[in-house]
Amino acid sequence: MGFESADPGTIRPGGRTARVRAGVLRAAGDALAEQGFAHLDLADVARRAEVGKTTVYRRWGTLTGLVTDLLMDMAEQSLPRTETGSLLGDLKANARLVQRTLADVRQGALFKAVIAAATCDEKTAEALRRFYDIRVQEWAPCVQQAVERGELPEDTDTHEVIRAVSAPLYYRLLTTGDRLDEAAADQAAEAAVAAARAGAYRRSA
Amino acid sequence: MGFESADPGTIRPGGRTARVRAGVLRAAGDALAEQGFAHLDLADVARRAEVGKTTVYRRWGTLTGLVTDLLMDMAEQSLPRTETGSLLGDLKANARLVQRTLADVRQGALFKAVIAAATCDEKTAEALRRFYDIRVQEWAPCVQQAVERGELPEDTDTHEVIRAVSAPLYYRLLTTGDRLDEAAADQAAEAAVAAARAGAYRRSA
DSSP states (O other): OOSSSOOTTSSOOSSHHHHHHHHHHHHHHHHHHHHOGGGOOHHHHHHHHTOOHHHHHHHHOSHHHHHHHHHHHHHHHSOOOOOOSSHHHHHHHHHHHHHHHHHSHHHHHHHHHHHHHHHSOHHHHHHHHHHHHHHHHHHHHHHHHHHHTTSSOTTBOHHHHHHHHHHHHHHIIIIIOOOOSHHHHHHHHHHHHHHHHTTTTBTTO | OOSSSOOTTSSOOSSHHHHHHHHHHHHHHHHHHHHOGGGOOHHHHHHHHTOOHHHHHHHHOSHHHHHHHHHHHHHHHSOOOOOOSSHHHHHHHHHHHHHHHHHSHHHHHHHHHHHHHHHSOHHHHHHHHHHHHHHHHHHHHHHHHHHHTTSSOTTBOHHHHHHHHHHHHHHIIIIIOOOOSHHHHHHHHHHHHHHHHTTTTBTTO
16 A cells, blocks of 8 residues: 555445445546556446446446546545654655555556546536545645644645655656656655745635 | 747747647646646637647647647747846845746646646656756756856856746645745745755755
C-alpha cells in the first residue's frame, strides 16, 4: 500500500453488494490504467470483474457514473495524513505519498486517464475536484497547526499550501515528463514551506 | 495577442506553402479547442482550412504529426520574455502570460486537448515536452540574471524555477478547476521567488 489512494477495492468490509462494488471498481481502475478513458467500456469492466453486465449497467448506468464512483472510492480509501510534529516533515510525507502514487505504473496511468477524461467531461471534472477537495481537507490541518505554532502567517490559506505541494508533481506527470522521484517530492515540500513562510499563500496577499 | 503562444498561424511571412501551413495549423487548433483530440480528423481539418485533403495527408500524414507541428509552431510563435529588471517582476510577467493563455477560452481548451492527447500518445507527449523546453529556455535567463545579481544561490536550477511558476497554474487548469486569474499568477510568481531565495531549487539540495 502506501499510496495516496489505496488500490480501489482492496480493503473493504461488507457483504455481497460491497464485494461486487469492490470488484467492479478494481476492474474499472485496471481498464482505465491499461487503456485510458477513451476505451473504457462497461461490458468490458463487467467481464473483468466477473459480474453480470446488467448489474453494472443498473448500478452505475454510464461510464461517467462509474468513474465518479471510482474517484469517490479512491478518496474514501486513501490514507490518513501523517503527523511528524513539523510542517516540513508533514508536507514531505504528503509529497512522498503523492509522488509514490503518481510514479506507480498502475496508479500513475489511472490518474492520467481520469485527468484526461476530466478535460472533456464536466461530470468527471467535478468528481475529480471532489477527490482533491477531500485529500486537501485531510492534510490542511498540518498547515493549520503550523500557523498555531507561529511558524506561518495567521491568514495563510491552508488549503492552498497543500495544493502547492501537489502542483509540481502533477505538472511533471502531465507536461514535462521529468522524473517523479523522492528528490522531486522533497523539493515540492521545501518550496511550499519556504513560500508559505514568506507569506505567498496569505489570504490578504 | 498577449498569449504565451500566439494563435497558430496568425503572423507568418512567406508564400503559398507557408500560408497553407498557417491555415491548416489554425484549423487544427480550432478543431482541437472545440472538440478535443479524440474527435480530431485530418479530413475535417482540411475542410476547415479550405485546403485539399491530399495536401494535408501528404504533408502531415497522421494526427500526431499534425499536433506535433502545431506545438512546434506554437513554440516558434510564442512571445519573447519580458525584462523588468527584477526577478519578481520578470516571473510575474511570465506567470501572467501563462495565466492569460490558460484562461483564454480557445487556448485553454487547446492546451487541455493536447495534454490529454499526450497522456495516451508518446509522440504527442514528446512534442509537448519540446514545447515546454523551448518556453523554459526562453525565460530561464531572467533567473540566471538574478543569480548573477546575487539574489539567488549560485547553484540554483534556473529551469526548475521557471517550471515552478507554471506548475500551480496548470494544476488549476487540469485538476482543481480553481480560478485562473491575475491573483493566481502573482501568487505563483511570489511563491517561486520565495522558494528559490530559500534554496529550494538548488542543484545540490
